[in-house]
Amino acid sequence: MRLQEMLSTHPRKPPVEISAISDAVRRIYECADANIACADACLGEDMVQNLVRCIRLNQDCADICEVTGKLLSRQTEGDSSSIRAQLQACIAANRACAAECDKHAPMHEHCRICGEACRDSEEVCRNLLDKFPSGGAGQA
Amino acid sequence: MRLQEMLSTHPRKPPVEISAISDAVRRIYECADANIACADACLGEDMVQNLVRCIRLNQDCADICEVTGKLLSRQTEGDSSSIRAQLQACIAANRACAAECDKHAPMHEHCRICGEACRDSEEVCRNLLDKFPSGGAGQA
Amino acid sequence: MRLQEMLSTHPRKPPVEISAISDAVRRIYECADANIACADACLGEDMVQNLVRCIRLNQDCADICEVTGKLLSRQTEGDSSSIRAQLQACIAANRACAAECDKHAPMHEHCRICGEACRDSEEVCRNLLDKFPSGGAGQA
Amino acid sequence: MRLQEMLSTHPRKPPVEISAISDAVRRIYECADANIACADACLGEDMVQNLVRCIRLNQDCADICEVTGKLLSRQTEGDSSSIRAQLQACIAANRACAAECDKHAPMHEHCRICGEACRDSEEVCRNLLDKFPSGGAGQA
Numbered sequence: 397m398r399l400q401e402m403l404s405t406h407p408r409k410p411p412v413e414i415s416a417i418s419d420a421v422r423r424i425y426e427c428a429d430a431n432i433a434c435a436d437a438c439l440g441e442d443m444v445q446n447l448v449r450c451i452r453l454n455q456d457c458a459d460i461c462e463v464t465g466k467l468l469s470r471q472t473e474g475d476s477s478s479i480r481a482q483l484q485a486c487i488a489a490n491r492a493c494a495a496e497c498d499k500h501a502p503m504h505e506h507c508r509i510c511g512e513a514c515r516d517s518e519e520v521c522r523n524l525l526d527k528f529p530s531g532g533a534g535q536a
Numbered sequence: 537m538r539l540q541e542m543l544s545t546h547p548r549k550p551p552v553e554i555s556a557i558s559d560a561v562r563r564i565y566e567c568a569d570a571n572i573a574c575a576d577a578c579l580g581e582d583m584v585q586n587l588v589r590c591i592r593l594n595q596d597c598a599d600i601c602e603v604t605g606k607l608l609s610r611q612t613e614g615d616s617s618s619i620r621a622q623l624q625a626c627i628a629a630n631r632a633c634a635a636e637c638d639k640h641a642p643m644h645e646h647c648r649i650c651g652e653a654c655r656d657s658e659e660v661c662r663n664l665l666d667k668f669p670s671g672g673a674g675q676a
Numbered sequence: 677m678r679l680q681e682m683l684s685t686h687p688r689k690p691p692v693e694i695s696a697i698s699d700a701v702r703r704i705y706e707c708a709d710a711n712i713a714c715a716d717a718c719l720g721e722d723m724v725q726n727l728v729r730c731i732r733l734n735q736d737c738a739d740i741c742e743v744t745g746k747l748l749s750r751q752t753e754g755d756s757s758s759i760r761a762q763l764q765a766c767i768a769a770n771r772a773c774a775a776e777c778d779k780h781a782p783m784h785e786h787c788r789i790c791g792e793a794c795r796d797s798e799e800v801c802r803n804l805l806d807k808f809p810s811g812g813a814g815q816a
Numbered sequence: 817m818r819l820q821e822m823l824s825t826h827p828r829k830p831p832v833e834i835s836a837i838s839d840a841v842r843r844i845y846e847c848a849d850a851n852i853a854c855a856d857a858c859l860g861e862d863m864v865q866n867l868v869r870c871i872r873l874n875q876d877c878a879d880i881c882e883v884t885g886k887l888l889s890r891q892t893e894g895d896s897s898s899i900r901a902q903l904q905a906c907i908a909a910n911r912a913c914a915a916e917c918d919k920h921a922p923m924h925e926h927c928r929i930c931g932e933a934c935r936d937s938e939e940v941c942r943n944l945l946d947k948f949p950s951g952g953a954g955q956a
Contacts, residue, residue, distance in 0.1 A: 398846055398933055402853035405925035408860040425845065426818055432889045433822035439731060440828040440892035444724055449613040451719060456607050456618055462882070463599040469852045470596070472860035473589040475632035478596055478625065485621035492615035505825035513818055538706055538793055542713035545785035548720040565705065566678055572749045573682035579871060580688040580752035584864055591859060602742070609712045612720035645685035653678055729893040736887050736898055743879040750876070753869040755912035758876055761905035765898065772895035 403471065410471045412527045417468055420520040424465040424486065427517035431458035431493065434510035441504065450496050450507060457493040460486050461517060468524070476528045483521045483528070490518035543611065550611045552667045557608055560660040564605040564626065567657035571598035571633065574650035581644065590636050590647060597633040600626050601657060608664070616668045623661045623668070630658035683751065690751045692807045697748055700800040704745040704766065707797035711738035711773065714790035721784065730776050730787065737773040740766050741797060748804070756808045763801045763808070770798035823891065830891045832947045837888055840940040844885040844906065847937035851878035851913065854930035861924065870916050870927060877913040880906050881937060888944070896948045903941045903948070910938035 400418040403410065410417060435454035438447035464486040467479050497511035540558040543550065550557060575594035578587035604626040607619050637651035680698040683690065690697060715734035718727035744766040747759050777791035820838040823830065830837060855874035858867035884906040887899050917931035 398929060399849050399853060401929050402850055402857065402926050405929065406853070406857045406860060407862070421849070425849065429819050429841070429845065429885075429889060430822055432886055433819060433826070436732070436890040436892050437822065437826045439728055440826060442725075442827070444728060445722075448719055448724060452610060452613045452716070453615060453618075455610070456614065459603040459606055460618070460622060463603045465849075466599050466852055467596050469849060470592060470856040472856050473592045474596065475593060475629070478593075478600070478629040478632050481621075481625035481628040482600060485618065485625045488621040489615070489618040492618050506822050509818060509821055509825065538789060539709050539713060541789055542710055542717065542786050545789070546713070546717045546720060547722070561709070565709065569679050569701070569705065569745075569749060570682055572746055573679060573686070576750040576752050576872070577682065577686045579868055580686060582687070582865075584868060585862075588859055588864060592856070605709075606712055609709060610716040612716050646682050649678055649681055649685070732890060732893045733895060733898075735890070736894065739883040739886055740898070740902060743883045746879050747876050750872060753872045754876065755873060755909070758873075758880070758905065758909040758912050761901075761908040762880060765901035765905045768901040769895070769898040772898050 399469070403469075406471050408471050411474075411476070412524065416524070416527070417471075420524050421465050421468050423513075423516045423520045424461050424468070427490065427513040428458045428461035428465065430510045430513035431455070431461065434497065434506050437504070437506040438500075447500065447504075450500055453489075453493040453496050454510065457489040457514065460489040464521070477530070480525060480528050480530055483525050486521045487518050487525075490514040490521065494518070539609065543609075546611050548611050551614075551616070552664065556664070556667070557611075560664050561605050561608050563653075563656045563660045564601050564608070567630065567653040568598045568601035568605065570650045570653035571595070571601065574637065574646050577644070577646040578640075587640065587644075590640055593629075593633040593636050594650065597629040597654065600629040604661070617670070620665060620668050620670055623665050626661045627658050627665075630654040630661065634658070679749070683749075686751050688751050691754075691756070692804065696804070696807070697751075700804050701745050701748050703793075703796045703800045704741050704748070707770065707793040708738045708741035708745065710790045710793035711735070711741065714777065714786050717784070717786040718780075727780065727784075730780055733769075733773040733776050734790065737769040737794065740769040744801070757810070760805060760808050760810055763805050766801045767798050767805075770794040770801065774798070819889070823889075826891050828891050831894075831896070832944065836944070836947070837891075840944050841885050841888050843933075843936045843940045844881050844888070847910065847933040848878045848881035848885065850930045850933035851875070851881065854917065854926050857924070857926040858920075867920065867924075870920055873909075873913040873916050874930065877909040877934065880909040884941070897950070900945060900948050900950055903945050906941045907938050907945075910934040910941065914938070 494514035501508035634654035641648035774794035781788035914934035921928035
């Protein structure tokens with residue numbers, strides 16, 4: 397994984413262990429990709445009418461995961477409160493999207509895989525939350 | 537404003553008045569743009585070393601505003617909890633970035649304008665928070 | 677418009693007149709927003725099945741406009757060849773999307789407005805192309 | 817890789833072999849991530865003043881790779897001309913950024929790794945170009 401190498405050569409010490417960050421970022425981006433692909437696969441289904449809510453939540457979840465992954469990839473002078481709040485938004489979007497994907501999983505394999513990706517992302521976000529100090533606009 | 541026209545011709549009834557949404561989205565995107573431009577202007581300053589934290593927070597704030605604006609622009613089958621959580625992330629990023637921009641405002645006019653844009657965005661996000669129902673993964 | 681103010685207070689001289697850049701960025705972002713809203717409005721229509729290609733092209737056009745607007749908003753040490761190539765991608769996406777939106781304009785007002793936004797964006801991108809030097813990886 | 821699984825379960829036949837697309841998307845996103853991390857690592861260096869152009873090109877390259885990856889991840893009713901034009905923009909950004917990263921590679925390992933990621937992305941984009949039909953707004 398290039399990201400772990402990149403983070404290891406960063407001039408500043410990260411607030412969280414590099415392996416935890418790089419693993420989390422990988423899973424969050426993987427979730428973003430799964431959601432982009434799931435929205436598109438749903439759009440290509442004959443029964444697209446039944447998948448409208450899934451497409452909407454896929455789009456939001458993809459957008460939210462993407463920005464969450466970017467924030468976590470940056471180690472220079474971040475704001476801990478913003479990162480925590482963004483992790484919480486990611487958890488909320490992952491949950492809502494996984495719940496919707498699960499409904500369609502028996503019919504559509506792409507929804508089943510996407511639901512799994514959302515749960516993985518939610519788990520790593522929850523684990524990271526504890527590692528960023530809460531309270532005040534502290535430096536991440 | 538095209539966005540207000542677009543939202544008015546949407547087939548589904550929005551959860552919030554269209555004028556409130558379109559005004560909010562406009563200010564949030566304006567904040568995103570201001571942050572992209574402020575990061576770039578800071579990067580072009582001779583004293584860029586003093587502006588490192590400002591550039592970092594500008595980038596995060598731009599990314600967060602962008603996704604928040606996208607979620608609010610969508611009216612079809614959204615998830616209220618995710619939208620509220622994203623609004624809270626936007627408020628946190630706006631606050632942190634405004635505080636940093638204000639430090640450089642006496643020296644750099646672009647930081648002064650960007651700080652204002654962050655406060656405007658924070659205000660509209662706070663006002664919208666009350667309009668999305670909290671508790672549970674309700675439909676937005 | 678805050679963007680014009682922001683660009684005016686930038687420490688470096690832009691390669692193109694500030695009013696031309698800020699007007700172009702405004703129209704390109706307006707096109708991005710229109711496409712996000714059009715994709716969502718199409719998704720909310722009863723006849724979503726007929727709008728699948730429109731939704732796909734809206735998504736691509738929104739994503740492409742967004743990145744094109746970001747590149748143009750930055751004035752520090754850009755690469756002219758990359759900016760020109762991105763402008764050309766934006767023109768291609770605007771054209772394809774306008775053609776598709778026009779097909780649905782008689783039925784859906786949001787498609788009509790979005791088609792107009794695409795044509796406006798295409799026009800400003802074409803005008804800007806001439807202003808960035810071609811040939812080689814020159815500085816923008 | 818989840819993306820390959822996702823693409824395999826897509827209801828529509830892709831215009832290009834799934835393994836080629838999923839490998840390309842993986843490398844393009846990896847390049848996006850490397851650029852986000854390189855911009856941030858450069859920003860954290862004591863000699864940030866010397867890295868201003870690298871940061872600028874990293875930002876543009878990250879933004880362009882991200883949208884290119886999204887377009888390629890979508891298989892439903894795309895526009896071949898837009899995808900080709902976006903691939904060309906990605907190639908231009910990868911080249912410009914790799915050239916700048918290489919200048920700093922002897923001093924900064926993150927620039928060396930990022931330059932490699934740019935060259936990998938450029939290569940897969942070039943290979944894909946031939947696989948999308950040129951001429952006209954054909955369906956991808």
